[in-house]
Amino acid sequence: MMVMRAAGIILALSAAAAATAALAQVKQEQPISALKGHNSNAPVDVTADRIEVQDRADRAIFAGNVHAVQGDLSLDTSRLTVAYSGGQGGSGNPQIHRLDAVGGVVVKSPSETAHGDFGIYDLDRKLITLLGNVQLVREQNTVNGARLVIDLDSGRAVVDGGPPGVNQSGGRVTGHFTVPQRQQK
Secondary structure, three states: OHHHHHHHHHHHHHHHHHHHHHHHHHHHHOOOOOOOOOOOOOOOEEEOOEEEEEHHHOEEEEEEEEEEEEOOEEEEEEEEEEEEEOOHHHOOOOEEEEEEEEEEEEEEOOOEEEEEEEEEEEOOOOEEEEEEEEEEEEOOEEEEEEEEEEEOOOOOEEEEOOOOOOOOOOOOOEEEOOOOOOOOO
């Protein structure tokens, strides 16, 4: 009886190790975000209906049909606050550190589109965060949740469901994924 139990434990551990190795291989084969390696040092071009510069606070507020572009990355929203440094006293070009977007935020790359109620692009940390009614779309695949964080260095995107009862998904992440169509023999 003891030998059978030990053999069962060894078999279970072997199966778990094989499953973990297979899962790791699948994770490595998954596509990486097109934003991996995005140049967050590239210039940012912004257009809007209105701009208010608050130089003493080192920020500019763009309002109305805001469209920002940095390389292959674009951001559309109704209001964008740009936090910068080095703009006072004519000390040179201001250096942008952070973009805060409010209202119908849409972030697009060549292969992905993300939507949310609020967005934060931290240029120093190379992170894009979307909050509230988040949706990430790549081809026909969709993931929904409460928060999306994209790491521009690694290309890793993480979607969280949020607290239970706060959004439509009840605090859970939902997804819709296409399956490759195989020919019937």
